[in-house]
Amino acid sequence: xxxxxxxxxxxxxxxxxxxxxxxxxRTVLDTNVLAPLRILLNxxxxxxxxxxxxxxxxxxxxxxxxxxxxxxxxxxxLSPFQNMEYPLGTDRYGNDLMLGLIHATPFMLLMIAGGAxxxxxxxxxxxxxxxxxxxxxDEILMMICDAIIAVPGLPLVIVIAVIFEPTNPFVVGIVIxxxxxxxxxxxxxxxxxxxxxxSYIEASRTMGIPTRTILRHEIVPxxxxxxxxxxxxxxxxxxxxxxxxxxxxxxxxxxxxxGVMMNLAYTAAxxxxxxQSAHWLILPMICVVWLSFGLIMFxxxxxxxxxxxxxxxxxxxxxxxxx
Amino acid sequence: xxxxLKRTLQALLTIYAVxxxxxxxxxxxxxxxxxxxxxxxxxxxxxxxxxxEMEQLNALVESYVNIQPDKPLWQQYxxxxxxxxxxxxxxxIWHQEAVASVIAERLPWTIFLMAMAITxxxxxxxxxxxxxxxxxxxxxxxxxxxxSTFLTSVPYYVVAILLVYILGYQMQLFPIGGRMTPGTxxxxxxxxxxxxxxxxALPIASMVVTGIGGRALGMRGNSxxxxxxxxxxxxxxRGLRSRRIALHYVARNALLPLYTSLMISIGFMFGGxxxxxxxxxxxxxxxxxxxxxxxxxxxxxxxxxxxITVAVVIGIYIADLTYGKLDPRLESGERHExx
Numbered sequence: 211x212x213x214x215x216x217x218x219x220x221x222x223x224x225x226x227x228x229x230x231x232x233x234x235x236r237t238v239l240d241t242n243v244l245a246p247l248r249i250l251l252n253x254x255x256x257x258x259x260x261x262x263x264x265x266x267x268x269x270x271x272x273x274x275x276x277x278x279x280x281x282x283x284x285x286x287x288l289s290p291f292q293n294m295e296y297p298l299g300t301d302r303y304g305n306d307l308m309l310g311l312i313h314a315t316p317f318m319l320l321m322i323a324g325g326a327x328x329x330x331x332x333x334x335x336x337x338x339x340x341x342x343x344x345x346x347x348d349e350i351l352m353m354i355c356d357a358i359i360a361v362p363g364l365p366l367v368i369v370i371a372v373i374f375e376p377t378n379p380f381v382v383g384i385v386i387x388x389x390x391x392x393x394x395x396x397x398x399x400x401x402x403x404x405x406x407x408x409s410y411i412e413a414s415r416t417m418g419i420p421t422r423t424i425l426r427h428e429i430v431p432x433x434x435x436x437x438x439x440x441x442x443x444x445x446x447x448x449x450x451x452x453x454x455x456x457x458x459x460x461x462x463x464x465x466x467x468x469g470v471m472m473n474l475a476y477t478a479a480x481x482x483x484x485x486q487s488a489h490w491l492i493l494p495m496i497c498v499v500w501l502s503f504g505l506i507m508f509x510x511x512x513x514x515x516x517x518x519x520x521x522x523x524x525x526x527x528x529x530x531x532x533x
Numbered sequence: 534x535x536x537x538l539k540r541t542l543q544a545l546l547t548i549y550a551v552x553x554x555x556x557x558x559x560x561x562x563x564x565x566x567x568x569x570x571x572x573x574x575x576x577x578x579x580x581x582x583x584x585x586e587m588e589q590l591n592a593l594v595e596s597y598v599n600i601q602p603d604k605p606l607w608q609q610y611x612x613x614x615x616x617x618x619x620x621x622x623x624x625x626i627w628h629q630e631a632v633a634s635v636i637a638e639r640l641p642w643t644i645f646l647m648a649m650a651i652t653x654x655x656x657x658x659x660x661x662x663x664x665x666x667x668x669x670x671x672x673x674x675x676x677x678x679x680x681s682t683f684l685t686s687v688p689y690y691v692v693a694i695l696l697v698y699i700l701g702y703q704m705q706l707f708p709i710g711g712r713m714t715p716g717t718x719x720x721x722x723x724x725x726x727x728x729x730x731x732x733x734a735l736p737i738a739s740m741v742v743t744g745i746g747g748r749a750l751g752m753r754g755n756s757x758x759x760x761x762x763x764x765x766x767x768x769x770x771r772g773l774r775s776r777r778i779a780l781h782y783v784a785r786n787a788l789l790p791l792y793t794s795l796m797i798s799i800g801f802m803f804g805g806x807x808x809x810x811x812x813x814x815x816x817x818x819x820x821x822x823x824x825x826x827x828x829x830x831x832x833x834x835x836x837x838x839x840x841i842t843v844a845v846v847i848g849i850y851i852a853d854l855t856y857g858k859l860d861p862r863l864e865s866g867e868r869h870e871x872x
Binding site for chain 1: 543544546547550551555558561562682683685686687688690691694695697698702703709793796797800801803804805807808811822823826834835837838841842845846849
């Protein structure tokens with residue numbers, strides 16, 4: 211087709227620039243990985259959240275690989291920051307607390323991953339489907355969600371955990387947040403309600419594109435910031451509930467886990483009457499608060515990552531005009 | 534359908550679903566409920582049993598779990614649901630008493646604790662959020678926004694443990710457990726009320742301190758959004774008093790979206806009672822649920838779960854009805870086209 215043709219069809223125009231395979235991969239990497247990272251790291255909240263998550267993942271993988279689990283050979287209740295050999299002190303049984311915290315991390319991370327992924331997938335499927343479909347289906351799905359929301363999560367999880375006694379961290383994560391998706395689904399549904407009337411979605415519908423495809427390619431990408439924040443909140447929910455249940459000793463205390471550490475520190479005879487064992491109780495608490503604070507900060511900053519304008523500004527391979 | 538009728542049906546349906554769920558769960562108990570209780574009772578009596586004693590025992594087992602094993606499944610289910618709706622939750626092995634009466638003694642304390650916590654969290658959180666929104670961008674706003682964000686990442690039981698550890702055990706300013714001062718007589722007297730409040734102060738405080746941040750941030754966000762709306766500008770141009778704009782225009786519209794989080798909070802806080810009452814050794818329904826697990830008293834455990842759930846469903850139902858009063862759009866019903 212010649213360029214002089216005034217009535218050239220836009221759908222048949224071919225780009226006059228050819229890119230090599232290497233350039234193509236560079237663009238993909240730049241727009242999908244590097245640009246979001248730059249946005250994230252430019253925001254102090256994103257920087258804090260991202261480094262917290264990376265730190266805990268490193269501790270849970272490399273840290274576990276480098277160190278041995280605590281073996282109870284240290285002195286009893288050594289204070290932290292006194293002895294180079296036991297930087298965070300020891301507990302009543304002579305276990306190095308730093309090693310204890312390190313070796314509890316993989317369990318925590320697996321549990322968080324299990325719970326968060328399970329919740330966000332179910333919530334996204336139910337929420338977007340109900341919101342998009344509308345009508346009777348929406349009514350029925352939301353009725354089920356409302357019923358689940360009305361059941362207090364923790365007692366329900368306790369009853370299930372006592373009867374089925376899960377031990378696999380991934381499964382524990384799922385069990386702990388079993389009813390939680392309902393609240394997320396409801397929130398996502400109301401977001402979908404505002405998107406579904408957009409003209410480009412109506413266009414897709416008129417073209418006869420199947421619902422599944424519309425949901426996947428048009429609706430869900432629009433909800434990504436929202437899903438991200440909810441993913442982070444779900445992860446925090448897993449941490450809160452699991453540490454709480456392990457602290458109560460309702461879930462099996464035979465695993466290495468921050469909640470179990472708190473349980474031991476709290477229930478050890480007379481430990482609350484003295485300041486000497488305070489570090490034993492407080493260190494796992496710091497880990498819990500630190501990780502959940504990092505997740506919240508990450509979620510707040512991730513909001514920006516899905517803003518297409520911001521993303522273009524931070525990508526090197528996108529033309530000036532396109533910004 | 535009428536919105537109130539719909540909500541009422543919804544609440545009843547939820548309760549019915551939960552009762553069905555407990556039926557399934559009781560049947561899932563390790564080794565089955567009957568075998569389990571039979572073993573426990575044989576253990577208590579000690580030694581072997583004659584056939585006659587065995588029959589008596591089977592009758593006894595039935596009175597503990599309100600499920601008869603020899604009937605067909607659907608019959609067991611109907612009997613169970615009917616029994617529960619009549620208030621028969623079986624017998625507690627540990628307390629040797631009807632589950633319903635054991636719980637009835639504990640439940641008011643939990644409701645008192647949680648109602649106080651929810652009310653305080655929401656009134657204080659909403660006030661703080663509104664103040665933050667009015668002072669948007671100032672140092673006050675930035676400081677409290679950061680503090681609120683931080684507080685949402687602290688679990689309530691962490692605050693609870695620290696409070697009981699520092700203010701209870703170490704400084705001895707507050708009691709470390711219990712729900713009333715020993716020696717006081719329940720009734721309309723000062724000593725009793727003061728004791729109840731002192732014992733409830735720390736559990737309530739730990740819920741409020743950790744819950745307030747989320748509510749404040751939610752209210753702040755909503756208020757800032759509402760204040761940017763055109764109708765606020767119109768109201769200002771009409772020369773309405775700022776007090777009227779603040780309360781009737783901004784506050785009302787900013788409050789409505791918070792109702793969903795109120796619903797979720799009711800369930801979250803009542804559920805949290807299990808951990809909270811354990812930390813403070815507060816003899817409420819939550820602690821009872823915890824103890825029933827430790828003593829393997831499964832009928833009591835299921836009873837506690839059922840009762841706490843029903844309390845939450847009723848709480849949400851009440852909140853729902855007031856929401857209908859606040860938001861006139863609801864009664865007409867939100868309808869949208871189906872694709």
